[in-house]
Amino acid sequence: MAYIEKRKGRDGKPRWRAVIRKKFKGKIVFRDENTFTTEARAKTWSKRREVELEGLDWSDPNTLLMLENRCETLWDLLDKYEKEKENKGALKPSLKSVIKILKESNMAKRPYNQLTSKDLVGFCEDRKENGNRGKGASGSTIKKDLTILSAVINTALPSWGLQVPKEFMEEAKPKLRNDKLVRNPIKRKRRPKEGELEAILKCAEKHDKDKRCRVKMKDIIELAAETAMRQEEICKLEIEDVNWAAKTVVVRDRKDPESTEGNDGEVALLGRAFDIIKERCEGRDKGKIFPYTARSVSRLFLKLKKQAGVHTGDAHKDLRFHDLRREGASRLLELGLTLEEVSTVTGHKDISTLSDIYSSLHPQKLHNRYRQLNEIKTA
Template sequence: MATVRKRNGKWQAQVRRSGHPSRARSFITKPEAQRWIRDVEAELDAAEAQPVTSAQAGAKLLASTTIADLLTRYRDTVTPRKRGHIPEINRLNAFLGQPWASLPLSDATPQVFSRYRDHRAGQVSPGTIIRELGLLRSVFETAQNEWDVPLTANPVAKVRKPTAPEGRTRRLAEGELDSLLKPSSIGRTIWLRAAIQLAIETGMRRGELLNVRWSDVDLRVGLLTIPRTKTDISRRIPLTSKAVSILMELRDAPGARNEERVFCVKPDAFQLAWQRCKLRASRSQPDILDLRFHDLRHEAVSRFFELGLSTAEVALISGHRDMRMLFRYTHLKPEAIVAKLQTTSTPLARNQQQ
């Protein structure tokens, strides 16, 4: 819109157009003002007729798209396809409540997430921060690679992660297993006793235990197939005689033959039963409260090595494809190694005996 008006003895011309800054100038005569308006409008028309470059379009998209837009799209389209989608949805929803979520992508710099990292350091563990930064990095990578968002760089990629905590070395202390098995055999959660024992005998994760179907178990040959694993790679594991005995007992329990799964329990109910079991066990073993069900997998893998199984054999059972991760789950008891050394004569000892 263009206007011409007389003020203080001069003609004031002004041109306003959406998407452009307002421009104004004063002239002695009205024709001069009108001519200037026509020149300015012609200049604006020519500018608008020019094709928008990809750089300009990209800059406009980054300025009009917020971090929250990416988080929401990732939550609604990518996360539901993941097995652990519920915790990730909760984490993404928490991100949406952060002040930086409303920032346009043009302002999404590494410094934004560095400040967030430092803020979280006083609230959660380093492991949690590492997982949060990993999720944010995945969101931006997906936007770059799959959604054609013209980000010049991933703003989270350059953010320094806190030092990762050392892997847990928690194993069952003397008497702790008995303290767990006693309360797990009481009431409506007697299935928990079998779940605890099978976790130690097989090294299976909680989710793997809850997904086992009777059709996956071959008690005749002592093999169990785990079709759904954390790594999405199925595996067949050999069963110990004790594991076979536990499964046979579960199979022969009243009503078991009518069930598809070995453990017909929801994850939340399982976790609640586990916490209650630990609370009862803590009366005689106070330190047991810090035991996690996943620690039983550590216990199992460590026992496999103490039995003399090779690394390849243990990996076959546990499903580890990265030997570094396998060794993180391995916490051998020095006492077991001492006993092994004392029952095996060394070459030097044999020479001395000769």
């Protein structure tokens, strides 16, 4: 039987959720639901779905298998992909956000086997014009959207046995390139400018002295700049994983294109890093070194930037916490460590990624490095 309930969406506007349940021998063996902006649409979907399910043999296990793999529109494919990722614990906020955008597009209403290059171009044009939060999406952002869409389509056959035509994406490429609807992202080279990091650390020190503040930011910011660790990695560090004799720490589940889970790496605590860790662990022998969430760290870093006068509001020019990872890698390279040596600290398996994205050497510091090498040579 089907029922419809009225709910309030995140935007405060009403939504109607239609739910269908099927029972066999007193147990619910099948459940399907969908949410709509009008009650009329919810009723229409319920009636159509009831007709589709009528007469099915619920005692046959193949019935449920058939319904599980049932997909009609692109929205169905996206929803199936999203649920599969969620069940595997791989549904990151960024991926969920892109899937939401794709599901809300006009293209998502189309039968997946009838998608055309016109549908795709229309989606990209709409993204460029409207985008998110009242601003048009950039070409690099749209390209990321299409990368996710391609992943969904490529998953359909091996995972669900569904043959989804891919030609429409290839046919749309010339138009997308010519109209500059998609482009490769600009490589970010941002590092703290002279005085910026010092100003932020000064504000962080003042923040940390406030007894009401639970998250102590100064050590976290310094550690990020010394070790090139991501904020998520810093917040995961465990006291038990510190090797006090070797001055190293094991970083658990480091980000990796293939598999993050179980991708652990032992990192040398160079420079001030070891002292920071030692001070943080004083009087404790277990637990997290920094018992905070990455989201809290990110929010407070933004707050400290504003207090330090570093925040401008320009997403491309502003300093981000992740830029401290570039700062850490670049510092080590400027000291004379090789790319291979630095990669053991940053966790990069692909040296080219480290070289292209995470190293940004200050030209003026090359003079100092040249002078040092010259002195060694002439000594």
